[in-house]
Amino acid sequence: MSQSRELHPLINYGLVPLLQLVLAFAVAGLLIVLIGQNPVQAVQLYITDVLLSPVGIGQSIYYATTLMFTGMAVALAFHAGLFNIGGEGQGLVGGIAMTGIALLMMGHFTGDISLLLPGFLAVPILFLFSALGGAAWAAIPGYLQAYRGSHLVITTIMFNAIAFSLVLFLLTGWFQNPETPGDPKSPLFPESWWLWKLGDFYQYQLIGLEAQYQEFKDAGLKVKDIKAQHADFWNERAMARSMKNSAANVSFLFALLLAVGFWFFVWRTKWGYAIRAVGFNQTAARYGGVNVPRTMVMTVCISGALAGLATTNIILGNGSDSEHVLRETGLVGLGFVGIAVALMGRNHPFGIILAALLFGSLFQWGEVIQLKGQFIRPKLDIDKEIVVALQGLVVLFTGALYLMVVWAVQWFATRILGGWGFVKEEIGEERA
Amino acid sequence: MTNFAIELNGISKSFGPVQANKDIDLAVETGTIHGIVGENGAGKSTLMSILYGFYVPDEGSINVFGEPLEFNSSQKAIEAGIGMVHQHFMLGEPFSVLENIILGAEGSFLLGGAMSKARETLLQLSERYGLSVDPDAIVGTLPVGVQQRVEILKALYRGAKVLILDEPTGVLTPQEADALFDILRSLKEQGTTILLITHKLHEIMNVTDSVSVIRRGEMVGHRKTEQTSPEELAELMVGRKVLLEVDKAPAQPKDVALSVQGLNYTDERGIQRLSNVNFDVRAGEILGVAGVSGNGQAFLLEVLSGMHAPSSGRITVNGAPLAKTPDLVRHQSIGHVPEDRQHMGLVTAFPAWESGILGFQASALYCNQGAMKTGLIKEAMGDLMEKFDVRPPNPLLATAKFSGGNQQKIVLAREIDKAPDVLLVGQPTRGVDIGAIEFIHRQIIAMRDAGTAILLVSVELEEVLSLSDRVVAMFDGFCSPDRVTAETDERSLGLLMAGEFERTTSEGMAA
Structure with a gap:
């Protein structure tokens, strides 16, 4: 006889994550108080400038797109019981593969531009190569895990480091933009290959900069005075004005489609069945005729392909016109944040x-x-790294301390609500 | 002072909404052997865990020799004189017997004093109860029956006057079990009180003075053993009349369906697991494989189902060589009900409909171009679960939520439904309750009568004897010559299980 410990799905998937978030925000708020700033102001900014502003929404979607790819990458491997934390490296190598084929088409190596395909042909090829690159980079750790027992966590971490070195080597050599020596980046991808933007949102910087501009004007400065006395400000404002679009682009829709495909693949195909069987119980999977090592390698490869695809959003979908290039920053840490996303999204x-x-x-x-914190009164003096701390807290509460919240809710449901909120027990009768 | 060693008064224990024990009263007379029987999940283990201080009951009290027992402390239970012999021994295998005995009772940080004191006490205990054990033997090298003796000595060394034994014969040969019962009787004569938890009714009848039956967390009966019968106890356990005998017609064996010749298997660590195994199974008969657990039966099933490649030997299925992977073996019409349904036969995290197609997930029956026919599978599983009386017949419920017997029925339903030519069955009724055992046995007999060749591996001797038409025994990876079941009995099979047969390797060398 065992007790039903299963909470109602609405509580389990709705209330529990919400409580975890509230806890994470509360602790982050405490941190803000500790550094002598006002957390209420910070939350106000979140509401007015992220949730309620078109630019904020667009930019959020842009980051979310990358995170959907990297989150699904982590989640897929997780269904096979594998922890792929090499999304960052796989994204980089996906970017390398994509940039390699792009530079070939652009005639970077040969000077021959006859291969410069129009966007509708080139973009699918670029997507394909980013996926292949990511898959290839994941294949080696996957093989080592499945056939040699080398732990995937260790090998993918090491492969991240190798990928960082590899991309720097390429960006200071074969892939180097000849016009910007000293700045390790690839040549700019042609404009026809850039992904369509989802909206015509203004960049967030512009708001702050325009406010500052207004202050200068109010103080009686003329345009040429501002140009002369505040050159940095002027350049920044000009750049911001040029970035009229927020970066959210069609790859968000692609990621949404991919999410549906992910669901179908994992829960509705024999391959997904095999992956989940391996993840839950390798002995049973083997008994069920599944080739366990091969399934592991395949899963890690698809996982790597998803991480590789994330790079398309960053290079082809970038919000800044001059940034449609490969850089050594790769997924800018979003490969790692994908772990948190998968964790919080319960791999679904x-x-x-x-x-x-x-x-x-x-x-x-x-x-x-x-x-913007600089331009509001009273001034909000927090580094954006507070978000890293907040992410860490979210991971802590949704991951490491996940059961703490669950237990608390279960305790509350059992003791205070008298068993309300649990799924009704349905255990097999022992009669034949 | 009463003459009761243990008195439980109104013990109740709930885990959330589930009541594991409900108002249980139990009085065990000092110096008797008291049996406790009940189906799996009836609450026996919970009750014993409360007695041994692992759980605190919600209500009720316990007296040990008239003194109230403090709950939630095994230390207090030990001090009160309660000793427990677990089903799975709690012994350090690389340690000597003496080291195991003093483990946790060393006294000081220097071992010397405790060791010499323990040696003396051990000698006294051995003499007094006739429990002969070499104190310097390494536990891992001792036979299972002797290891169990060490467990008993360990409890006695800690001053146990009440000994709880949890399913003690599960790992023993009939001869070893008899030796254990002799020990228990001599312990009783010396005044020790014994609580014997078991699901084997003949053991209750054989050794106990009185018996209590638990059903669904409640005590449903206390009987003097001499005034009851196995039939009455079975009825009390299940709540209705149960047929203990298996009813079957004589077999009608046809052609050889599965043939094993000179099979050897050495595992990846280089240990020889199967040595020169030879047997044939004909269509329409059941070949039983008896043996104490761990003598190669598990490896035999895994080799025959394609999960391990044999090192040498010839295995044929309907005349063709055995395929090399579990997937291909299934295509040769071999069904496999594995010994361990929880770790092999099912993915317990899957809903029943997914577990119910394990091994057939890629077959055209359930799968079209890689996409699973979800609706069709759920419907088919629902029907199958009705047919095999799986309770509840809900294909959406997680496999782990079904009881052991119903999980086993899911595995059997899956394998039997495909009507294979050969069926490999391992421990079909392990951890399954009497009611479900009856049903499972009937299904296996029905398969045989339909012309399937069945290889039945079981550590339950009664089961092997009542189901099989012919029987072999396994010992240390060797397989005995076959006997016709009708012409053999528990004694002579017990000798085979202990290795009393001529063992030759494939090269013809005597082992």
Whole structure:
């Protein structure tokens, strides 16, 4: 006889994550208080400039797109019982593969531009190569795990380091933009390959900069005075004005489609069945005719492909016109945040979409705090790294301390509500 | 002072909404052997865990020799004189007998004093109860029956006057079990009180003075053993009349369906697990494989189902060599009900409908171009669960939520439904309750009568004897010559299980 410990799905998937978030925010708020700033102001910025502003929403979606790819990458491997934390490296190598084929088409190596395909042909090829690159980079750790027992966590971490070195080597050599020696980046991808933007949102910087501009004007400065006395400000404002679009682009829709495909693949195909069987119980999987090592390698490869695809959003979908290039920063840490997204999304694509949007908005919040905090009164002096701390707290409460909240809710449901909130017990009768 | 060693008064224990023990009264007379029987999940283990201080009951009290027992402390239970011999021994295998005995009772940080004191006490105990054990033997090298003796000595060394034994014969040969019962009787004569938890009714009848039956967390009966019968106890356990005998017609064996010749298997660590195994199974008969657990039966099933490649030997299925992977073996019409349903036969985290197609997930029956026919599978599983009386017949429920017997029925339903030519069955009724055992046995007999060749591996001797048409025994990876079941009995099979047969390797060398 065992007790039903299963909470009602609405509580388990709704209330529990919500409580975890509230806890994470509460502790983050405490941190803000500790550094002598006002958490209420920070939250106000989150509401006005992220949740309620078109730019904020657009940028959040842009970050969320990357996170959906990397989150699904982590989640897929997780269904096979594998922990792929090499999303960052796989994204980089996906970017390398994509940039390699792009530079070939652009005639970077040969000077021959006859291969410069129009966007509708080139973009699918670029997507394909980013996926292949990520898959290839994941294949080696996957093989080592499945056939040699080398732990995937260790090998993928090491492969991240190798990928960072590899991309720097390429960006200071074969892939180097000849016009910017000393700045390790690839040549700019042609404009026809850039992904369509979802909206015509203004960049967030512009708001702050325009406010500052207004202050200068109010103080009686003329345009040429501002140009002369505040050159940095002027350049920054000009750049911001040029970035009229927020970066959210069609790869968000692609990621949404992929999430549906992810669900179908994992829960509705024999391959997904095999993956989950391996994840839950390798002996049973083997008994059930599943080739366990091969399934593991395949899963890690698809996981790597998803991480590789994330790079398309960053290079082809970038919000800044001059940034449609490969850089050594790769997924800018979003590969790692994918772990948190998968964790919070409970490895289900629907949960991952929600978690990615949340984390994407947090990322945007960090930018807003850093850039706009200076211009509001009283001044909000917090580094955007507060978001990293907040993410850490979210991971802590949704991951490491997940059961703490569950237990608390269970205790509350059992003791205070008298068993309300649990799924009704349905255990097999012993009669034949 | 009463003459009761243990008195439980109104013990109740709930885990959330589930009541594991409900108002249980139990009085065990000093110096008797008292049996406790009940189906799996009836609450026996919970009750014993409360007695041994692992759980605190919600209500009720316990007296040990008239003194109230403080709950939630095994230390207090030990001090009160309660000793427990677990089903799975709690022994350090690389340690000597003496070291195991003093483990946790060393006294000081220097071992010397405790060791010499323990040696003396051990000698006294051995003499007094006739429990002969070499104190310097390494436990891992001792036979299972002797290891169990060490467990008993361990409890006695700590001053146990009440000994609880949890399913003590599960790992023993009939001869070893008899030796254990002799020990228990001599302990009783010396005044020790014994609580014997078991699901084997013949053991209750054989050794106990009185018996209590638990059903669904409640005590449903206390009987003097001499005034009851196995039939009455079975009825009390299940709540209705149960047929203990298996009813079957004589077998009609046809052609050889599964043939094993000179099979050897050495595992990846280089340990020889199967040595020169030879037997044939004909269509329409059941070949039983008896043996104490761990003598190679598990490896035999895994080799025959394609999960391990044999090192040498010839295995044929309907004349064709055995395929090399579990997947291909299934295509040869071999069904496999594994020994361990929880770790092999089912993915307990899957809903029943997914567990119910394990091994067939890629077959055209359930799968079209890689996409699973979800609706069809759920419907088919629902029907199958009705047919095999799986309770509840809900294909959406997680496999782990079904009781052991119903999980086993899911595995059997899956394998039997495909009507294989050969069925490998391991421990079909392990951890399954009497009511479900009856049903499972009937299904296996029905398969045989339908012309399936069945290889039945079981550590339950009664089961092997009542189901099989012919029987072999396994010992240390060797397989005995076959006997016709009708012409053999528990004694002579017990000798085979203990290795009393001529063992030759494939090269013809005597082992």
